[in-house]
Amino acid sequence: MxxxxxxxxxxxxxxxxxxxxxxxxxxxxxxxxxxxxxxxxxxEEKDRVLVRKWFAIIDIVLKQCQTPWKNRDQAHEAIKLALGIVNLSKTVGGDYMQYPKSITALEDPELQEALEQMTELLSRMTGVDVATLKKETAHIVEYEDHGPTTGEIIEHESGAASPDADEPPSSSSAGAAESPSSAAPTNTDTTETPVADLVSVETSGDGDAPTPSPGARDPETQRLIDFAKDVLPLAANTETTGSLLSAIEKEWAPEIKKMSADGQEKAKAISRSMRAIFNRQASLNGALDFFSDALGCSVEELGG
Known part of the structure; x- marks a missing residue:
């Protein structure tokens, strides 16, 4: 040879x-x-494992849970805006504009952090715990094995490998990425769909999830709503200064420290969106829409 x-x-x-x-x-x-x-x-190699995990989680949630999005593209763009994953530029008239950044442009540490943030937010929105979402995509891994003719990395997934195993999951309109549970033949037994079993919010007859009244919410969620209401609309005000936003964050710090780990992660996500809005890297409306779904409240309760 x-x-x-x-x-x-x-x-x-x-x-x-x-x-x-x-x-x-x-x-x-x-x-x-x-x-x-x-x-x-x-x-270049095909999409990284983290990129495929990102789309796989979105597809699983769209397929088995109630969400405000009709397809993967809508969910993908909305999540990036909410997390501040955007590019900033100026129009010919001198106005600032922002648009979602490609996640393939993120370094691995940045993409790993974004993946964890997205998983946490989708968990809060759907009621599915983070561990379950991670388990559903645990089969997407990468080993340092080389193809005998191309030299490219061979992707390994549990079970039989599909011909397009190294491609991003197909869009939800063409069939969401199958989880280990949904890869089996269709079965009406709910044990075949563990993600759907854990959704805590029942949908009404018309398919819309009811918004809990403030009195029916747990206190931590209500405090997160209050925090978002305090900082998100204020960040969009052109007369607001960074020092003012920092001062408000410091006032909220003792409250946030008392929250659970999930609550603290949600508060961090709100703070990141606040900074993105303040720096004109994200829109207020997009953030309010996202957090109203994630926190189970109306846009008006967030100050919209």
Whole structure:
């Protein structure tokens, strides 16, 4: 076997240099004489595991839970706006505008944090606990195995691998990404749909989830609603200063410290949206719509 018969080398771009992605690639590279000139054709790998997990969670929630979105694209864009994952630019007239950023542009630590934030928010919105959502996508993993002819990473998922296992899950209109429970033949037994079983909000006959009255909510959720009402509309006011928002956050800090871990994560998400709105990187309406769903309240209760 000649060197040209080996799989393609996998390299990582690091500070303008190409670095071997693994020991297999390093050994291959060291087999060439120092100073040898080689020709390189760049081919990026398919979507990362975190990207596929992101879309898989969205698809599972859309398929099995009651949400305000009609399809994956709507959910994807709304979540990015709510989390402040946006690009900021100016129009010809000099006005600021923002639009959702591609999650593929995020570094792994940023995308991991965004994935956790999204999972937490969807958990609060649907009533499905975070552990269940993570379990439903635990089969999406990546091992450092190389294809015999292409040299690309082979994606491993539990059970039989599908031909497009390394592609992002298909949109919900064409069928959401199947979880391990939904991969089995259709069964009316509710044990086949663990995510649906854990949805805590029953929908009414017309498919709309009822909004709990303030008296029926748990105190922590009501405090989160009050916090969002205090900071989100204020952040959209052009006369508001950053020092004022910081002062309000400090006033709320003792209350937030008393909350559960879930409540504190929700408060952090509200604060991030507040900063994104203040910096004109996100819209107030988008944030209010998202948190009204996540907290189970009306937009008006959030100051909209």
């Amino acid at each position: 000649t060197k040209s018969d080996f799989p393609a080398l996998r390299m990582t771009i690091d500070g303008g240099r190409l670095v071997p992605a693994g020991p297999f690639d390093a050994e291959r590279l060291n087999s060439y004489r120092r100073g040898t000139v080689v020709y390189v054709r760049f081919t």
